[in-house]
Amino acid sequence: MGEKTYTITSPVMGTFYRSSAPGEKSLVEEGQAVTTSDIVCMIESMKIFTELRSEQSGIVKKILVENEDPVMKNQALIEIEPN
Amino acid sequence: MLFKTILIANRGEIAVRVIRACKEMGIKSIAVFSDADKDSLHVRYADDAINIGPALSRKSYLNMDRIIAAAKESKADAIHPGYGFLSENSEFAQACSDNHITFIGPSAQTIARAGNKSAARQTLTELGIPIIPGSDDIISSPDMACDVADSVGYPVILKAAGGGGGRGMRIANNREELVTAFSTASGEARIAFGNPDLYLEKYIENPRHIEIQILGDNFGNYIHLGERECSIQMRYQKLIEESPSSFVDESFRARLGETALTIAKAFKYTNAGTMEFLVDKHKNFYFMEVNARVQVEHPVTELVTGVDIVQQQILMAAGEKLGIKQTDIRLSGWSMECRINASDPEDNFMPSPGQIESVIFPGGPGVRIDTHIYDKYMVTPFYDSLIGKLIVWAKDRPSAIMRMKRALAEFEITGIETTIKFYGKVFENDLFQKGEIDTHFLENMGKSKS
Numbered sequence: 001m002g003e004k005t006y007t008i009t010s011p012v013m014g015t016f017y018r019s020s021a022p023g024e025k026s027l028v029e030e031g032q033a034v035t036t037s038d039i040v041c042m043i044e045s046m047k048i049f050t051e052l053r054s055e056q057s058g059i060v061k062k063i064l065v066e067n068e069d070p071v072m073k074n075q076a077l078i079e080i081e082p083n
Numbered sequence: 084m085l086f087k088t089i090l091i092a093n094r095g096e097i098a099v100r101v102i103r104a105c106k107e108m109g110i111k112s113i114a115v116f117s118d119a120d121k122d123s124l125h126v127r128y129a130d131d132a133i134n135i136g137p138a139l140s141r142k143s144y145l146n147m148d149r150i151i152a153a154a155k156e157s158k159a160d161a162i163h164p165g166y167g168f169l170s171e172n173s174e175f176a177q178a179c180s181d182n183h184i185t186f187i188g189p190s191a192q193t194i195a196r197a198g199n200k201s202a203a204r205q206t207l208t209e210l211g212i213p214i215i216p217g218s219d220d221i222i223s224s225p226d227m228a229c230d231v232a233d234s235v236g237y238p239v240i241l242k243a244a245g246g247g248g249g250r251g252m253r254i255a256n257n258r259e260e261l262v263t264a265f266s267t268a269s270g271e272a273r274i275a276f277g278n279p280d281l282y283l284e285k286y287i288e289n290p291r292h293i294e295i296q297i298l299g300d301n302f303g304n305y306i307h308l309g310e311r312e313c314s315i316q317m318r319y320q321k322l323i324e325e326s327p328s329s330f331v332d333e334s335f336r337a338r339l340g341e342t343a344l345t346i347a348k349a350f351k352y353t354n355a356g357t358m359e360f361l362v363d364k365h366k367n368f369y370f371m372e373v374n375a376r377v378q379v380e381h382p383v384t385e386l387v388t389g390v391d392i393v394q395q396q397i398l399m400a401a402g403e404k405l406g407i408k409q410t411d412i413r414l415s416g417w418s419m420e421c422r423i424n425a426s427d428p429e430d431n432f433m434p435s436p437g438q439i440e441s442v443i444f445p446g447g448p449g450v451r452i453d454t455h456i457y458d459k460y461m462v463t464p465f466y467d468s469l470i471g472k473l474i475v476w477a478k479d480r481p482s483a484i485m486r487m488k489r490a491l492a493e494f495e496i497t498g499i500e501t502t503i504k505f506y507g508k509v510f511e512n513d514l515f516q517k518g519e520i521d522t523h524f525l526e527n528m529g530k531s532k533s
Contacts, residue, residue: 013436014464015139021270021279046425046434046468047250047275049267068139070464 006056008078010071014045018067026067028078032060040078043071058082085401086110086160086185091125092150093165095455096471097377098125101163104393113157115150117143119463124455131157138465144168145277147175154184161185161400163393167275167467170376171246173198187400188354189375196350197373198244200282206349207370212342215361215369217284225265229258231283238286240319241268245276247374248467249320254286287369289521290361292316293328294374295343296384298395299353300405307340308384308392309414311357314520315509317432322502322525323509324380325419326387329480329518335366336414346370355381355396364521379422379472382453386418386476417483418476421491423454424468427500436464440498445490449476462499470501480518484510 010016018026018041028040039051040060061079065071090113091101098114102125105112114129119138126132133153136143143149145168154162162179164170164186176191188194196202201219208214216235221244222228232239232255241264243251251272253264265281273279296308312328313321331339343358350373357374381392390407399405426432439460444452454471456462462470473490477483491507509515512528 012434012464014434020266022273024266024270044274045464046436046466047271048434048468049271049274050433070138 004082005061006054006058006080006082007076008040008052008054008080010043010073010075010077011050011052012043012045013073014043014050014071016065016067016069016071016077017042017044018063020051028060028063030060030063034058034060034080052077054078054080056080056082085403086397088113088157088159089161089163089187089397090115090150090154090157090159090184091129091165092144092162093168093170094120094123094125094144094466096453096469097165097379098123099128099455100453101165101393102128104391104397108394108397110397113153113159115144115153117465119465122461124457124460133157138463140168140274140465141277147172147178150175151178151182151184154179155182159184161187161397163187163396164376166376166378167246167248171198171374172276172278185400187396189352189356193350193352194375197352197375200244203350203373207346210345210349212346213367213369215284215287215371218282221280222265222283225262228261228265228281228283232258232261235283235285238288240284240286241265241281242284243268243272243276243278244280244282245272245278248275248379249316249318250275251279251281252319284371287361287363289523290314290363291328291330291521292321292359293331293339293362293368294357294359295339296378296381296392297343297347297352297356297358298390298392298399298405298407299347299356300399301353301402302404303348304405305344305347305352306405306407306409306412307343308388308390308412310336310339311380311383312520313380314522315515315524316522317525321380322422322424323419323506324383325417325480325483326383327414327417330362330366339368342368342370346373354399355392379469380420382451382472382474383418383420386451386474387414387416388412389415416476416478417480418474419483419487420472420474421487421506422469422502423471423473423494423496424502425462425470425499426468426502428502428505429500432502434464434468435500436462436468437499438462439496441495442497443493443495445473445493447489447493449486450490451475456496470496481516484516
């Protein structure tokens, strides 16, 4: 069923983190519902952390990268199935 | 007896800086590098280079065992830690000492003492030195943060115990903000220094950030090298620094200098260090902290005093007596520095890593560049965004401003975004030119444009 999948991409070249700090639990899991104000992941680039949020509410369909993976600018990170 | 070989436990422009000092002193230099830095300038310039691991800082530049092993392999007598990374890590300083390698900086005990705020605050209060109200101990939880904040009053600032550079710093105006800030600041601190510990202080509004450079040998001799004004900051990261400060006259300089030396003696500080103060508009000053390392902005002091701070660090660490008397120190002319960062001023200063296409450096009278970049150099996202420093010296502040404007206009970097043009705007700003600055300057400059 489904609407068009919405994909969250990285705004910058850097490192992908699933949690807000090393050792903490992941911000989101596949199947979890998210709103537009929830932080879903962090990108660290040049020692600056950017918190990423979904532009649409929905369910986390697929997390495409692993914790601490290096990512390129505009790389697809998380697929959301919008409500 | 000077060292035969020094290993530089750092990267980027500061590693190049230390290697230059070694070369001028006839000391063999050993570079260490991560996989991401194999083409780096510091690797090229050093006499020898050892790979210490993958790109991630905690696996390479923060990896004490690998670095000590590299020092032993290369028979280094001493390690210069630069700034950031392990430079203020007392465990690392101790590991050097345990392995009979001289750590170029203060002793492990002094670093620990400088970082142990509760003992420090006690000592300084007893000496009558004004300090900023805040936590005596490390803040271990958001609840504890809120308790201290309630007693000192909002707004407050969280700061990393393991280092500076704006990492792990957050301001909070109320309890809610403080709880969120705690988690983010702690995470950032852990990534930058391998240490998530935080302190909390009352946040003093509209202050100037004025710091005093000191040198202390192993025999109890101390001098100060005057002040630096570092009020031009964004997100608690210094961007523009100058020496002297237009807010400091001879007598205020003497008072700040004397206070800095009293603090240094109380900490039994040795080698190069900086005492940071916040100064309000009435010239009340509050001691903030000791930076127990050489700092990014050390060149502005070098240019107005003629003292080579990195060479002095090496000499003092090697057991030489301080060869400079306080009466020898005069601040001559005016120096200013712009930190050139790989970030995009048009996009909220978002980091801008990537491959540099070409660089044209400024030059001419009174211009100094400390950098590790070159044509086609790959600026990776694994380390901070500082890619170089543009420093000028001129006979007075207006001339230094003219010179910096000229130099910024000559400076071209293509392929990535940088803050060069942004600084051009700052130097055109009327208030900046008048020296009417405080730590909110950039924030206010940004607001008045919109």
